[in-house]
Structures are given as structure tokens and as C-alpha cells.
Amino acid sequence: MFSAMVKKEFLLVLRDKKALAILFLMPALFILIISVAMRDVFTQKSVSFAVNIINHDKNSISKELVENISKQKSFKIVNKTQAEIILEIPKGYASSKKKLHVEIKEPLKSDEIELFKAKLLKIVASLKLKIITNRLMEFSSEAGSAVASVSLDSSKLFDLSYNKKKDIPNSTQQSVPSWIVFGMFFMITPISTVFINERRQNTLLRLNSMSVSWTYMVISKIIPYLLIAQIQAWVMIWVGMFMVPLFDTPALSLNGSIFAIITLSFALSICATGLAVLIAVSSSSSEQASTIGGILSILLGAIGGVMVPKFIMPHFMQTLANISPMSWGLDGFLEIFLKGGGVISILKEFVYLSLFGVVAMIISVMILNIKMKKGLLGG
Amino acid sequence: MIKVVDVVKKYGDFIALNHLCFKVKKGSIFGLLGVNGAGKSTILSILNGLSDIDSGDIKVDGLDIKTNIKKIKEISSIIPQNLAFYEKLSVKENLDFFAKIQNAKKENYDKAIEINGLKDVLNQSANSLSGGQKRRLNIAIGLLNSPKIIYFDEPTVGIDPKSRNEILESIKSYKDFGITVVYTSHYMNEVAMICDEVAIISHGKLVMQESIDKSTNLEREFLELTKDV
Numbered sequence A: 001m002f003s004a005m006v007k008k009e010f011l012l013v014l015r016d017k018k019a020l021a022i023l024f025l026m027p028a029l030f031i032l033i034i035s036v037a038m039r040d041v042f043t044q045k046s047v048s049f050a051v052n053i054i055n056h057d058k059n060s061i062s063k064e065l066v067e068n069i070s071k072q073k074s075f076k077i078v079n080k081t082q083a084e085i086i087l088e089i090p091k092g093y094a095s096s097k098k099k100l101h102v103e104i105k106e107p108l109k110s111d112e113i114e115l116f117k118a119k120l121l122k123i124v125a126s127l128k129l130k131i132i133t134n135r136l137m138e139f140s141s142e143a144g145s146a147v148a149s150v151s152l153d154s155s156k157l158f159d160l161s162y163n164k165k166k167d168i169p170n171s172t173q174q175s176v177p178s179w180i181v182f183g184m185f186f187m188i189t190p191i192s193t194v195f196i197n198e199r200r201q202n203t204l205l206r207l208n209s210m211s212v213s214w215t216y217m218v219i220s221k222i223i224p225y226l227l228i229a230q231i232q233a234w235v236m237i238w239v240g241m242f243m244v245p246l247f248d249t250p251a252l253s254l255n256g257s258i259f260a261i262i263t264l265s266f267a268l269s270i271c272a273t274g275l276a277v278l279i280a281v282s283s284s285s286s287e288q289a290s291t292i293g294g295i296l297s298i299l300l301g302a303i304g305g306v307m308v309p310k311f312i313m314p315h316f317m318q319t320l321a322n323i324s325p326m327s328w329g330l331d332g333f334l335e336i337f338l339k340g341g342g343v344i345s346i347l348k349e350f351v352y353l354s355l356f357g358v359v360a361m362i363i364s365v366m367i368l369n370i371k372m373k374k375g376l377l378g379g
Numbered sequence B: 001m002i003k004v005v006d007v008v009k010k011y012g013d014f015i016a017l018n019h020l021c022f023k024v025k026k027g028s029i030f031g032l033l034g035v036n037g038a039g040k041s042t043i044l045s046i047l048n049g050l051s052d053i054d055s056g057d058i059k060v061d062g063l064d065i066k067t068n069i070k071k072i073k074e075i076s077s078i079i080p081q082n083l084a085f086y087e088k089l090s091v092k093e094n095l096d097f098f099a100k101i102q103n104a105k106k107e108n109y110d111k112a113i114e115i116n117g118l119k120d121v122l123n124q125s126a127n128s129l130s131g132g133q134k135r136r137l138n139i140a141i142g143l144l145n146s147p148k149i150i151y152f153d154e155p156t157v158g159i160d161p162k163s164r165n166e167i168l169e170s171i172k173s174y175k176d177f178g179i180t181v182v183y184t185s186h187y188m189n190e191v192a193m194i195c196d197e198v199a200i201i202s203h204g205k206l207v208m209q210e211s212i213d214k215s216t217n218l219e220r221e222f223l224e225l226t227k228d229v
Helices: A002-014 A017-037 A060-071 A110-139 A141-148 A171-185 A188-200 A203-209 A214-247 A258-282 A286-303 A315-321 A325-339 A344-373 B040-047 B069-075 B091-101 B106-115 B131-143 B161-177 B188-194 B218-225
Strands: A049-055 A075-077 A085-089 A101-104 B002-011 B014-024 B029-033 B055-060 B076-079 B149-153 B180-184 B197-202 B205-211
Touching: A002 A017, A002 A188, A002 A214, A002 B091, A017 A171, A017 A188, A017 A214, A049 A060, A049 A110, A060 A075, A060 A085, A060 A110, A101 A110, A110 A141, A171 A214, A171 A258, A171 A286, A171 A325, A188 A203, A188 A214, A188 A258, A188 A286, A203 A214, A203 B076, A214 A258, A214 A344, A258 A286, A258 A325, A258 A344, A286 A315, A286 A325, A325 A344, B002 B040, B014 B040, B014 B197, B029 B040, B029 B161, B029 B188, B040 B055, B040 B149, B040 B180, B069 B076, B076 B131, B091 B106, B091 B131, B106 B131, B131 B149, B131 B161, B161 B180, B161 B188, B180 B188
Parallel strands: A049 A075, A049 A085, B014 B205, B029 B180, B029 B197, B076 B149, B149 B180
Antiparallel strands: A085 A101, B002 B014, B002 B055, B197 B205
């Protein structure tokens, strides 16, 4: 009996072209679009400014300033039309108290402007320090040496330490798990549509009159989606590994255990199908189920760090994120992809997700029983 | 075959069945009439184990419904008014599914196809069938477990006269197999055409039960008995 019910669910989902497109095409497209669009936001490589230098001063000091700026990796010297920033050295700059003139042509974020200012300040300050040192040397080699020993190199001025374990993902490492998790919750639509049609057409009542229990019916709906979730997860990983790099964006690298990915996807599908069935039994129409399911998915995704990565959220939002099952799934995948985690390291997420799904299914069966007793299940 | 005695069923304050009593003879075709909300669907749900009774007694083929519901389900079948099958599956896939659910025998499977004339459309998607063919598939599914009792809940709604006559003729033929039929409908002429006996219920109560003969003016009696509804 059970195998027949599972087969029926498989056939129904495989013949639903729209559902398959929602389950596979949409998250794959999201991975591509978001990974490429957010590439620079997540990139940890040093920032480079396209600078055009106009030197009106022919003094050797001004020439040295231009050389020093050109040597810096942070500054890319370009012609005027390509420049984000135009740096103008006025005539008599080296011999008078005249200031450099900086014009920012392209819209830069305030933190980028601050970074540019810090880098330029370091070069200008180093040059001025050198001039002072040379002058002092003419009077006192001791005083000159003392000033020369002053360094503006940050590594000589302070020690910097940071938590290396708290890795920050690149755009692909963030978007692949995000849209795997979100994509699995797209299951809500096909599951609830089939379930509500069965209810509306009295097929559920017919099955129940054939001694098929609600528990059997609910469990038989999960099995095909467990497999679909696995395929979905691996298709998205494939997109992250092989499609995303075609757009000059970092490829996803599988650092962690493959078994951990399978285990986590399994728990996520139990969670998503449980929620889908709960929405389906609580809704009165497939339109209502789709609306509730869609809104709930977006809310859980927004809270859970799918739309906006958790690590850039304020602290209280990061705490709030923990109420979303999508956050549990996302944390689990990031643990695997970023830190090379195995099954043990995602055990907490596995338990939370599975429990959520099982509790949702138990509540669904209880609702079905109550509705049937009240005569509310018929079409 | 079916004995309903003093059955009461309430949904909150609403009394769906109010001390309902009737009997259905073995091998007969029994018409159950009543306006919408009279209690027809409620009693069909109860007889099929889909709902409990608050008080009273029901025996089906000598089995008490309170203690033998599983056995009663095995010998009964309900043909819902809606097309209770999967439109995205083929006719054969639907029949296979419902047959496996009930461990139906091969001979019953073949008989259900034959009686309902579905042999030529077995590989066709259920969605592509005509209205009449869909109704016949709905009925065929109900025959798979070779039931002793079949409950028809308005099986001819929304189909053309030709298909309706075919369905009514096939229901009449169930008598030859000793099957008891409980038939609900709003069409008095259908009930008069195929039923041996008819009961009219109103406000959850039996207001009439009698055999049907040529002199019975069912429509007039129905309107008379349900004029206050």
C-alpha cells in the first residue's frame, strides 16, 4: 500500500512541470544572479582606486610623490576619462603650504573614501617626514635619525589579531547554501497544491474510507521530496561549482563532508515538507496555501539570512535569525562549505530541522483528524 | 443489510442527524433524498467510517459500526460526487493506485474496467477524458474492492443524458451481482427509474420510507414533505 502511495506522489510531482521549474530553475537562477551581482561586496581582496594625477609642479619632491603613489597597489594610474579620482598637485606644492586637490568623480561609498584618504595620507605623511628628516640631518644627525626611525607601517606600530575561525563567505559560498535552503522551501507550493486538490475532490476522504490512515498519507508525501531535495541540493552545488565561475565569480569549493551535505539536505527536506503539509491542511484553498507559503518563505528567508547575510546584520537581528529554520539550514551549509565541517559539526542543525518537520507533521495529522470529525474535510 | 437506529450527530450546536432511523434491504437499490443540508452527506460519511455518531446504533451486514469499522470499510465503497481521482495520472495509473491501496484482486480490476467501458482509454490521461468517462472512472475505482455495498453520492451531476443513462443502467446491473446500492440524488426521475425503495430525510430526520412502484409520484411527495425547508 505504502509503495503505491509513494509512486503516486512521484508521478504527480514529475508531471507538474511548473513545480519542477520552481524547484530547480528558480534557485539555480538566483544562485547565478546573486553570486555575480554580489561578487564585489563579498570580495576580501584589497580595494584599488583608478587615479589620474595632474602634476603642475615640476619639483623633485612632487615627482617623488607621483612615483610613490604609482608604486602603491591600491592606486591604479589611469587617464582622465577612466579615473574615479583626479589628484592635482598645484604649482609650488613642494616649496609652499599649498594643498593637494582631490576630486572624486565616481560615486564612492563613505568607507571607500575614508580608505582612500588614509592611504593617501600615509604616502604624503611619509614624504613630508622624509623632507623633515633630510632638513634635520643638516643640523643634527642624531635628531635626524630619531625622526627617521618613526615608521608609518601599521605592523611596526601595532599588533593586529582577529578571529580566523569566523570566516566570511564569498558571494558564491553565501548564495549557494542560501538558495539551496530557500529552494527547498519552494516545495510548499507543489505539496500543498496536490494536498488541497485531494481534499477538494474528496480523494482524501475516499482514501480514508479505504482504511488509509492520515499518518500514512502524510508520510508518503515526504518520501519523493526527500529524493527531490537531494537532487535539488546537488544541482545547486553543481551550478555553484561550474556555472558561476563562467561569469568571473569565485567557484564554490566543497571543503566539507559529502555525507554531511546529504544529511543536512535530508533534515531540511523533512522540515520543508512538514511545514508544507501543515500549511496545506490549515488552508482552505490552494491559492491561500500558495500565498501563506510564499509570504512565510520570504519572511523566514529574510529573517534567516538568505536575503541579507547574517554576518552583516545588527547583533539583535542575528539573534532573531535563530528562530528561522532557514537560518539553521544555512548555518549548517556554511559550516560544511566554509569550515570543512562533517556530520558531527552539523548535528545541532540536523536535530533542530528534523524536530521542526516531525512536530509540524504531527500537528498536521491532528488537524486532519479534528477537521474530519467536524465534517470540514469534504469538497 | 444496513440498519440505522436512532442516530444523532451534532456539529457543535447544529444537529445534523436527529434520531434518524431507516433500513436498507440486501441487494436492493435504495434512494436517499433530501434537500441540501438535510443530512444525506453526514449519514454517508458515518456509514463509510469517515465520521463518528454521537448516539444511536448502526449495523452494516450484521456488523456494529462502532466496533467493526475496518471490516465494514472492506465491504463498502463510496463514490463521491466529486471526481475523486488524480487527473494528472492516466486511467490505468489511477486504477493501479487504488487497486494496490486496497489489495484488489485482478478479476475485480478487470471487471471494474469492463463494466465501466474504460478498456479503450486505459492509457489516456484522466484529465483528457470526457465528462461521462470521468464519472465512469470515478465509479470504477469504487468497484475495485468488490464491495457488498456501494454508496453513490449524486453520481450523475454535470454529465450529458447519454452518459447519465449508461451510468444508471450499469448501477441497475449491480443488483445482478447482489450488490446493495445506496443512491443519493436531486433528480427524482433517476431515483424513480432505478431505486427499489426510497427514503426522504429532512432536518436530519426520516420523513418517509417506501417502496417505489409505477404509481409513486416521487417529485410531488418530495416537495410536499420538504416544503417547510
